[in-house]
Amino acid sequence: MKKFCCVLLAMLPVSAFAYPIDVEKHLSGVSVDYTSHDTDYDLGSITLNNYGDTAAECTIVFINGPEAPRTRRVSIPAKSSVDSSAKFTRSIIKLRIKLTCVAK
Template sequence: MKKICCVMAGCAVLAMLPLTAFAYPIDVNKQLNGLKVDYNAYDTDADIGSIQVNNYGDTDVTCKVVFNNGPEAPRTRKIDVPAGKHKNATAKFTRTIIKLRIDLTCTPK
């Protein structure tokens, strides 16, 4: 009986702890140049942002992704996405992200 009371008390304490959420707004400025490309942006962590680039076309594409988090220097990533595939790009910042701006520019390879 004592074990059950301790387990129940432990669960009650855990239930009272606040859950931390690190959701922040993400703005994506895209220049797809008529290509069949789509994206999904994610708030991976409080200081990490990522984007998944999906290529639905018949030609391979090269994409330049620029992550901007205000006062810090922008992080630039270049990814090659084969036809019918997807690739991810990620950037880690030294500060907590309040608002993330992503510039996505894709051109045919």
């Protein structure tokens, strides 16, 4: 019985579900990097880091299948980072993010 419980506990991390995230980026003369996160089953987020010396204006479009895309607009000061997220009504199977940034 103890062996069965140990095996069951060892398999818990395997059962965690993470959905794939595809990011399409269009950067126009800015040094912006991103990190995408699968925060929850219906919540996706992205962290934007501006490594440049000028501020950047970014538009982020979160797309989850048949639902309406969620658009977020953020301004990132030089040498700083910004988090952005989008909540959907359905579970996310595959999240697509379109990131467009221009210098301010």
